[in-house]
Amino acid sequence: MENTTPSRRFIADLANLEATREAEAAFTEKHGVALDHETISSLKDTAQTLWSGGSDRSFDALREILLPFDRKTVGVDWKARSLSYQPGSIIQAGFYYLLQNAHLAKRCANECSKRFFFAKRPNERYCSSKCFTEAQRKTKREWWEAHAEEFKERRKK
């Protein structure tokens, strides 16, 4: 699925970020964020863990990202009888997007280079039709490889 909003693009790019200095430089440039290598690694780790269902540690990290000390990100929406969240940075916006779309945050079953993606429906398993087709081909090939001997044996008889 297309990554249509900046926050969605940011969080998907972060989760799929290659562990090279070049990829990190391109990432910070593209999203206009000034982050060092350590911070990127830790944010990426949190994003990937959350994407894969999360852990207590990653939920703590998410809270630290979304709710800094000054609390300006949290407002009161009296009409909605609820608290509202106002991201103060693309990082917060990205992680908030991930939180709100956690049910659609999937890992491509084809384990491709862009494996962290947002699905249209909760039961989608592949990031694209290309990955779906590739996975199908692979399954067929593996099936044939696994059964090739059997067929040869049968033919001999």
Ligand SMILES: [Zn+2]
């Ligand atoms: Zn894929």
